[in-house]
Amino acid sequence: MEETNGYNPDTDLIERFLDGELTAEELENFEKRIASDAVLVQLLKDRKELQETYVRARIRESVREEVRRISGEDGQRQRFVGHFTATMRLVHRRYAIAAGILLLIGVAVAALLMAPDLRETVMAFFRGEPSVPVLREVRQEYKARRSALGAAGTVILTSGVPDTIIICREKNILFRWYGKQEYLLNFTIMDAGRGTPVFVVKLNPAGTSFLLMGGILKQGSYAWYADGKEPAGHFTIE
Amino acid sequence: MNKYSEEELISGIQNGSDAVIRFVMKRYAENIRKMVADFSLDRYVQPEDIIQDGMVELILNIRQGRFNRKSSVVTYYYSICRFICLKQYNKFREVRHLSDPVDIPDHDPGDPAADERLDRVMKIMPSMKKECVDIINLRFGLRQTNTGYEIAAEKRGFEEVAALLGIEAANARQRFGRCIQSLLAEYRKRSNWN
Numbered sequence: 001m002e003e004t005n006g007y008n009p010d011t012d013l014i015e016r017f018l019d020g021e022l023t024a025e026e027l028e029n030f031e032k033r034i035a036s037d038a039v040l041v042q043l044l045k046d047r048k049e050l051q052e053t054y055v056r057a058r059i060r061e062s063v064r065e066e067v068r069r070i071s072g073e074d075g076q077r078q079r080f081v082g083h084f085t086a087t088m089r090l091v092h093r094r095y096a097i098a099a100g101i102l103l104l105i106g107v108a109v110a111a112l113l114m115a116p117d118l119r120e121t122v123m124a125f126f127r128g129e130p131s132v133p134v135l136r137e138v139r140q141e142y143k144a145r146r147s148a149l150g151a152a153g154t155v156i157l158t159s160g161v162p163d164t165i166i167i168c169r170e171k172n173i174l175f176r177w178y179g180k181q182e183y184l185l186n187f188t189i190m191d192a193g194r195g196t197p198v199f200v201v202k203l204n205p206a207g208t209s210f211l212l213m214g215g216i217l218k219q220g221s222y223a224w225y226a227d228g229k230e231p232a233g234h235f236t237i238e
Numbered sequence: 239m240n241k242y243s244e245e246e247l248i249s250g251i252q253n254g255s256d257a258v259i260r261f262v263m264k265r266y267a268e269n270i271r272k273m274v275a276d277f278s279l280d281r282y283v284q285p286e287d288i289i290q291d292g293m294v295e296l297i298l299n300i301r302q303g304r305f306n307r308k309s310s311v312v313t314y315y316y317s318i319c320r321f322i323c324l325k326q327y328n329k330f331r332e333v334r335h336l337s338d339p340v341d342i343p344d345h346d347p348g349d350p351a352a353d354e355r356l357d358r359v360m361k362i363m364p365s366m367k368k369e370c371v372d373i374i375n376l377r378f379g380l381r382q383t384n385t386g387y388e389i390a391a392e393k394r395g396f397e398e399v400a401a402l403l404g405i406e407a408a409n410a411r412q413r414f415g416r417c418i419q420s421l422l423a424e425y426r427k428r429s430n431w432n
Binding site: 007008011012015018019043046047049050051053054055056057058059060061062063064065066067068070071 | 254256259260263286289290293294297298301352355356358359360363374375378379380382385386387388389393395396411414415416418419421422425426
């Protein structure tokens, strides 16, 4: 509360008036001023009003303190519980729905990541590659007939750093591989049996590991690209 | 079945019995919490505040003789809490874009201006200096008891106030003058804010 700098002598006059301490002359003057001085009238009104309100407020405050003290820890605990409950209710139903959708997406992504075949198929789809079951079938056929069939032809790419290897028939991309490392690429066209030509790309990163990928080729002319712009070579499946 | 008789409850509340007051507050606490949730007030009001404010009203009404014993004490307490809840509901109605105000049966709106003044003074009180609190309390006839403040006299003269404070009457008059002037200034300033 701020201190008031100037002291209003009317404050003391009012107190003496309220205590009935004014002399007859002072009282007469006071009453005359009351009749004409709106500021004094307001001061007297506020003073009376303040006393009544202050007494009421002080008693109420003391009762409130008493109730708070009696409520004590139990009141505090219930207040915390109430606050927590109210906060939880703030989470509106639509947020719950959104959270449910996110959860479903999360479960789907987790399932995708944990199922290699499914993951590979999805990734292959986005890369325009044959799906995993097709690749698996090709690999199995390749393994089974490997000794009997032999290679129909081999292209060895050793030059440059091929960021993209694309094998395509006309405009249809059959195989696309993205790599950022230098690889020795063995590109082999093989007869997978039953008249089904197969291409197999062997990726040998740094000569340490071996990755086999492949796909079924239909009859026709094919081109392979090292950088995706100009054909690096051609071959024909008859 | 009540643990206390009606007379025991009333006298317990009058005398500030912790056990009685706690008993009454707990009697309907769960119902009041549910009521606050039913009115969707729990975003704005703590149920504990309603429970405590209801008890403050009950104590004041009993101590100041406004409880007419037409109902039991606990029922009266519950209806006070319900009344506070409904008032709060109507207060927050516009904020919450609710359509209709709730009728408050047998609602005596009292004097809203007096309630506003009370609210204003209660906000000023914590910032008052202790020497001002002491002298204003004495001058306004308040007496501190074990249950808080009560009105001991309508008003005390400066001779009596000075004697209670152990100072000269002239000093008491001067100190009170400064304090009441400061309080009045704050009281008026806060009125202008509204």
